[in-house]
Amino acid sequence: MNSRGVTREKEKMILVSFHVxxxxVETLDDLVKMGLYPSRSExxxxALRELLSKYSDMAK
Structure with a gap:
């Protein structure tokens, strides 16, 4: 895994459904419209990569 949390091989994605x-959602859409991300999902x-990276030592 590199510093951006991207693995060399494409990791299989699973669907996670949650309410926000x-x-x-409106802010996510704004970020996508600004071109900062290609999609809400990305x-x-x-955001999850950043959170998990921040707390990765505690999660082990």
């Missing part, structure tokens, strides 16, 4: 406030994956 409408304002979160923005959420980036």
């Amino acid at each position: 406030p409408r304002s979160y 923005a959420i994956r980036a």
